[in-house]
Amino acid sequence: MLANELHQLTIHEAHELLKQRKISSTELTKSVLKRLAEVEGKVHACVTIVEDFALQEAEKVDECIRTGHATTPLTGIPVLIKDVMCTRGIRTTCSSKMLENFIPPYDATVIEKLKARKAVIVGKTNMDEFAMGSSTEHSAFFPTHNPWDLSRVPGGSSGGSAAGVAADETIYALGSDTGGSVRQPAALCSVVGLKPTYGRVSRFGLVAFASSLDQIGPLTKDVTDCALVMNAVAGHDPKDSTSVSYPVPDYTQQLIPDIKGLRIGIPKEYFVEGMQGEVRAALQAAISRLQEMGAEIDWEVSLPHTKYALAIYYILAPSEASANLARYDGVKYGFSERNAASVIEATERTRQFGFGTEVKRRIMLGTYALSAGYYDAYYVKAQKVRTLIKREFDQVFEEYDALVTPTSPIVPFKLGEKLEDPMQMYLSDICTLPMNIAGIPAISIPAGFADNLPIGMQIIGKPFSEQTLLRIAFAYEQATDWHKRKPPLS
Ligand code: GLN
Numbered sequence: 001m002l003a004n005e006l007h008q009l010t011i012h013e014a015h016e017l018l019k020q021r022k023i024s025s026t027e028l029t030k031s032v033l034k035r036l037a038e039v040e041g042k043v044h045a046c047v048t049i050v051e052d053f054a055l056q057e058a059e060k061v062d063e064c065i066r067t068g069h070a071t072t073p074l075t076g077i078p079v080l081i082k083d084v085m086c087t088r089g090i091r092t093t094c095s096s097k098m099l100e101n102f103i104p105p106y107d108a109t110v111i112e113k114l115k116a117r118k119a120v121i122v123g124k125t126n127m128d129e130f131a132m133g134s135s136t137e138h139s140a141f142f143p144t145h146n147p148w149d150l151s152r153v154p155g156g157s158s159g160g161s162a163a164g165v166a167a168d169e170t171i172y173a174l175g176s177d178t179g180g181s182v183r184q185p186a187a188l189c190s191v192v193g194l195k196p197t198y199g200r201v202s203r204f205g206l207v208a209f210a211s212s213l214d215q216i217g218p219l220t221k222d223v224t225d226c227a228l229v230m231n232a233v234a235g236h237d238p239k240d241s242t243s244v245s246y247p248v249p250d251y252t253q254q255l256i257p258d259i260k261g262l263r264i265g266i267p268k269e270y271f272v273e274g275m276q277g278e279v280r281a282a283l284q285a286a287i288s289r290l291q292e293m294g295a296e297i298d299w300e301v302s303l304p305h306t307k308y309a310l311a312i313y314y315i316l317a318p319s320e321a322s323a324n325l326a327r328y329d330g331v332k333y334g335f336s337e338r339n340a341a342s343v344i345e346a347t348e349r350t351r352q353f354g355f356g357t358e359v360k361r362r363i364m365l366g367t368y369a370l371s372a373g374y375y376d377a378y379y380v381k382a383q384k385v386r387t388l389i390k391r392e393f394d395q396v397f398e399e400y401d402a403l404v405t406p407t408s409p410i411v412p413f414k415l416g417e418k419l420e421d422p423m424q425m426y427l428s429d430i431c432t433l434p435m436n437i438a439g440i441p442a443i444s445i446p447a448g449f450a451d452n453l454p455i456g457m458q459i460i461g462k463p464f465s466e467q468t469l470l471r472i473a474f475a476y477e478q479a480t481d482w483h484k485r486k487p488p489l490s
Contacts, residue, residue, distance in 0.1 A: 003023075003027050003030075003031060004031055004034060005031065006023060006027060006028045006031035006032075007028075007031045007032045007034070007035040007168045007169070007170075007171070008168050008486075009028070009171060010171065010220070010221045010222050010224070010225050011073060011074065011077055011171055011172055011220065011221075011224075011225040011228050011229070012073065012224050012225060012228060014028055014076075014077050014171055015071070015073045015074075015075070015077065015228075018065065018071060018075065018076050018077075019071055021065065024058075024062045024065075024076075025057075025058040025059075025061040025062050025065070025075075025076030025077070025120060026055065026058045026059055026062050028058070028076065028077070028078060028171075029054050029055060029057075029058040029076075029078050029120050029122065030055070030058075032054075032078040032122055032168075032169065032170060032171065033049075033051055033054065033055075033122065035167075035168055035169055036049060036122070036123070036169045039147075039167050039169060039489050040169065042145060042147075042150055042489065043144065043145050043147055043150075043163050043164070043167050043169065043489075044126060044142050044143065044144050044145055044160075045080070045125055045126060045144050045154075045159075045160040045161070045163040045164035045167065045169055046080065046123045046124065046125055046126060046160060046164065046169070047083045047091075047093055047095060047123075047124050047125065047126050047139075047141060047160070048083070048090065048091050048093075048123050048124040049122065049123040050090055050121065050122065050123055051122075053090070053121070054078065054120050054121065054122045054123075057118070057120045057121070058076060058078075058120050060118075061075060061076040061118050061120065062076070064118065071118075072117040072118070072232070073117075073228045073231070073232075074114065074117040074118070074119045074228065074229070074232050075117055075118040075119070076118060076119075076120060077119055077120060077171050077172070078119075078120045078121075078122045078170055078171050079114060079119050079120065079121055079122065079170060079171065079172055079173060079174065080121075080122055080123050080124070080125050080160070080161060080164045080165075080169065080170040080172075080173040080174075081111065081121060081123075081124050081125065081161075081173070081174050082124070082125050082127055082158050082160065082161045082173070082174055082175045082176055083095055083124040083125055083126065083127055083160070084127060084130075084131055084176050084206060084207045084209075085108040085110060085111060085174065085176070085205060085206055085207075085216070086104035086106060086107060086108045086111070086205040086206075086207070087104060087107060087108070087111055087121065087124065088104055088105060088106055088107045088111075089103060089104075090103070090104075090121070090124065091103050091124070092104050092124065092207070093124070093140075093141075094127065094129060094130050094131070094207050095126055095127045095128065095129050095130075095138075095139035095140055095141055096129045096130055096140050096354070096355065096356065096359070097140045097335055097353070097354050097355075097356070098328050098334045098335045098350075098354035098355060099207075099333075099334045099335070100140070100334075100335065101334075101335075102333055102334050104205075106205065107205060108202075108204060108205020108206055109202035109204040109205055109237045109239060109240065110174060110201065110202060110205070110206075110216050110233045111205065113232055113233055113235075114232065114233070117232055119232075122170060123170075125144075125158070125160030125161045125164055125173060125175075126139050126141065126142070126143075126144045126159065126160030127139060127156065127157045127158060127159065127160055127161075127181075128156045128157035128159070128181075128358070129355070129356045129358060129359050130207070130209055130321070130325065130359050131157040131158075131176055131178055131181055131209045131214075132157065132209065132321070132358050132359055132362055133156045133157050133358055133425065134155060134156045134157070134180070134181075134184060134418075134425050134426075134428035134429055135153035135154075135155065135156045135159065135413075135415075135418065135419075135425065135428070136153060136154055136155070136156040136157065136159025136160060136163075136185070137153060137156070137415065137416070137419055138156070138157075138356060138357075138358045138359075140356050143415055144159045144160045144163050145163065145415070146163060146166075146188060146189060146412045147163055147166045147167040147189065147487035147489050148166070148189065148190065148412065148452060148453055148454055148487045148488075149412065149452070149453060151414055151415060152412040152413060152414055152415060152453070153188070153412055153413055153414070153415055153417075154166075154185055154188055154189050154412070155184045155185030155186075155187065155188035155189065155408070155412065155428070156181060156184070156185055157176075157178075157181040157185075158173075158175030158176060158177070158181045158182050158185050158193075158219065159185045159188075159189075161173035161174065161175040161182075161185070161219045162175070162185035162186050162188065162189040162191055162193065162219050163185070163189055165189070165191045165219050165220065165221060166189035166190060166191050166487055167487060167489055168486070171221075171225075172218060172219065172220045172221065172225055172229060173218075173219045173220075174216060174217070174218060174219070174229075174233075175193065175216070175217055175218075175219050176206055176209075176214055176215065176216050176217070177193075177195035177214075177215050177216075177217050177432075177436065178209050178210050178213045178214045178215075178317060178436060179213065179313055179317060179429045179432060179433045179436050180195075180407075180428075180429035180431075180432025180433060180436070182194065182195050182217040182218075182219060182444075183195055183407050183432050183442060183443070183444035183456070183458060184407060184408050184428060184429055184432055184444070184456075185219075186219055186407070186444040186445075186456060187406075187407035187408045187444045187446075187454065187455065187456020187458075188408060188411070188412040188454055188456070189412075189454060190446040190449075190454035190456070190482065190483070190485065190487075191219055191220065191221060191446070191483075192218075192219070192220045192221070192222060192223055192225070192226045192443065192444070192445050192446070192473070192483070193217060193218070193219045193220075193226075193443065193444045194217045194218055194226050194230065194441070194442075194443040194444075194466070194469070194470075195215055195217045195432075195435060195436070195441060195442050195443075196215055196216075196217055196230065196234065196441050196466060197215075197244075197439060197440060197441045197463045197464050197465075197466065198212075198213075198215055198242070198436075198439035198440075198463075199242050199243050199244035199246075199439070200215070200234050200243075200244065200246075200441070200464070200466070201215060201216045201217070201233050201234055201235075201243070202216075202233075202235070202236075202237030202239065202240040202243045203215070203216065203240050203242065203243070204237055204239040204240045204243075208320075208324040209317070209320070209321055209324065210316065210317040210318075210319075210320035210321055210324070211242075211320055211324065212242075212316070212320060213313075213316070213317060213320070213436040213437070215436070216233065218230060218233070221483065222477060222483050223255065223443075223445065223470055223473045223474040223477050223483075224252065224255060224474070226251075226443070226470065226473075227251035227252045227255060227470050227474075228251075228252065230251040230466060230470075231248070231250060231251050231252065234248045234251075235248045246464060249467055251466060251467060251470055253467065254467045254468070254470065254471040255470060255471065255474040256471060256474070256475070257474065257475045257478040257479070258294070258475060259290065259293055259294055259295045259471065259472055259475045260293070260294030260295070261294065261295075261296065262294075262295045262296065262401045262402065262468070262471075262472065263295075263296045263298070263399065263400045263401050263402075264287075264290060264295045264296065264297050264298070264400060264401065264402050264403070264404055264472070265297075265298045265301035265396060265399070265400040265402075265403045265404075266287060266297065266298065266299045266300075266301055266403070266404055266405070267301045267302065267303045267306065267396075267403055267405060268299075268300070268301065268302055269302065269303050269304070269306035269307065270306065270405035270406065270431050271283075271405075271406070272409050272430055272431075274409060274410075274427070275406065275409035275410070276409065276410050276411060276450070278411065278448075278450030278451075278455065279406050279408070279409060279410065279411065279450070279455050280406075282447055282448030282449075282450070282455040282457075283404075283405075283406050283447065283455075283457060285448065286404075286447040286448065286457050286476065286480075287299075287404055289476065289479060289480070290404070290472070290475075290476060293475060293476075293479060295472070298400070301396060301400065301403065303389075303392050303393070303396060303434075304392070305385065305388050305389045305392050306389075306434055308385050308388075308389070309389060309430070309433045309434040309437055310426060310427070310429075310430055310433060311382075312382045312385050312386055312389070312437060313429075313433040313436070313437060314365070314426060315365075315369050315378050315379060315381075315382035316379070316382050316383070316386065316437070317362070317366075318362040318363070318365040318366030318369065319366040319369050319370050319379050319382075320366070321359075321362045321363065321366050322362070322363045322364075322365075322366030322367045322370065323366070323370075325355075325359070325363055328350070328351065328354060328355070329347045329350060329351075330346055330347060330349075330350030330351075330354070331347075334354065335350060335353070335354040336350055337349035337350040337352075337353055337354070358422070361422065369382075386437050386438075389434060389437050389438055390437070390438040390439070393434075393438045393440055393462070394462070397461070397462035401461070401465075401468055402459050402460060402461050402465070402468060402469060402472055403459070403460040403461075404457060404458065404459055404460070405431050405457075405458045405460065406431055406455070406456070406457065406458060407431055407432065407444040407456035407457065407458040408428060408431060408432075408455075408456060409427075409430060409431060410428070411450050411451075411453035411454065411455060412453050412454065431458060432458065435460055439463065440460060440461065440462060440463055441460070441461050441463070441464070441465060441466050441469060442458050442459065442460040442461070442469070443458070443459050443466075443469045443470065443473050444456040444457065444458050445457055445459070445473045445476065445477060445483070446480075446482035446483045446485075447476075447480075447482060448482060449482070449485070452488075457476070459472050459473055
């Protein structure tokens with residue numbers, strides 16, 4: 001492979017070449033930076049690129065490798081980080097005016113873990129402001145474009161991370177998923193995206209949106225890479241009381257192209273009205289493929305409470321957001337509007353000018369749902385239905401090893417198409433929200449195209465069944481070549 005094509009590598013390919021000293025981390029990083037310089041003007045995946053920092057880190061890694069230090073699979077490999085995770089000394093904006101100049105004094109735990117493995121951070125990716133959205137158009141800075149069709153959205157809110165991976169502007173990326181924000185952009189950009197079980201990955205240093213739903217996850221070029229990133233980021237963290245001290249397996253261990261006898265259910269509620277014909281057809285073909293490979297498919301599974309998921313999510317997520325975002329008062333950090341007659345007015349003006357429309361809409365919805373007269377009717381009711389949704393999944397998983405659904409009912413839509421209609425935008429996550437509500441893991445993998453626009457398949461499992469999901473995903477990937485296609489960018 002030519003030195004200027006190294007950005008196309010996966011983690012495991014790059015790792016092999018680094019280990020054998022056929023390439024250096026500096027060469028790899030330079031190739032990624034060159035690719036960024038070439039295509040970023042079209043894709044706009046990044047909010048910040050830290051070229052000098054990346055090259056310095058890469059040089060340090062090369063020195064370590066030269067002097068015989070052990071490498072891990074992530075050592076010396078460039079990564080992009082969604083701009084919602086705190087990076088010490090590197091601006092962390094959440095794509096919001098509120099944090100436009102915020103430089104965190106500490107690293108998120110996932111960043112510490114990547115740094116301990118000598119990963120090379122290349123930049124921070126664009127997102128919907130505070131992770132609220134499904135298209136990355138709610139960024140306060142600029143929208144990200146889908147590398148498969150630059151007139152379309154990459155999905156969101158981790159749209160910058162997904163587009164960056166799809167465009168080979170990085171070897172892999174991290175995103176966060178509160179209602180689908182890793183999986184839906186993964187599907188729309190034809191990359192692999194995993195939302196782990198709630199509590200599997202530390203949220204310390206992840207800027208909070210809805211704390212009971214948020215989870216960090218990898219966006220990668222293939223399933224093996226996804227497992228490798230999980231090996232690095234999963235695990236208990238004393239700094240996050242909701243992280244779980246459940247042993248971390250080697251996620252690559254069950255990457256075998258064999259799914260014979262696995263019981264896979266197809267919940268009919270996910271083949272929703274309004275779903276595009278091409279998506280339905282692609283999913284049916286993918287599921288038939290799994291069946292040919294020996295999985296036992298049951299097409300008749302039902303999860304009747306699914307129909308409440310969207311309503312539940314849009315009570316719970318805004319409620320938590322309204323509390324979490326109360327900290328942006330212009331005093332502690334971030335944007336501050338000082339031109340005011342009183343402290344109250346300064347706070348009001350800071351929030352008026354610092355937050356965008358969608359964020360304000362969520363804060364108002366959440367504050368309303370939590371207010372004295374409505375708390376029982378909305379918030380408490382939603383929590384009860386959340387329990388029912390969780391129980392329904394528990395029951396189904398007594399019979400099935402996994403469920404398979406589309407990730408998104410539609411292919412990437414045009415920039416601007418849903419911007420004026422919040423309900424239409426909210427519907428983008430109809431297939432992904434229930435897993436956050438139930439705290440269960442799910443992965444999206446490439447499963448086809450409609451006129452060169454990506455289609456994703458979602459595989460869902462019970463808590464801590466990431467290995468099973470990766471196994472099914474890996475087997476399907478081995479049998480297909482969707483993941484090898486590259487967007488027609490250059
Ligand atoms: N699109 C959903 C929302 O706007 C989910 C976002 C996310 O997962 N961060 O809330």
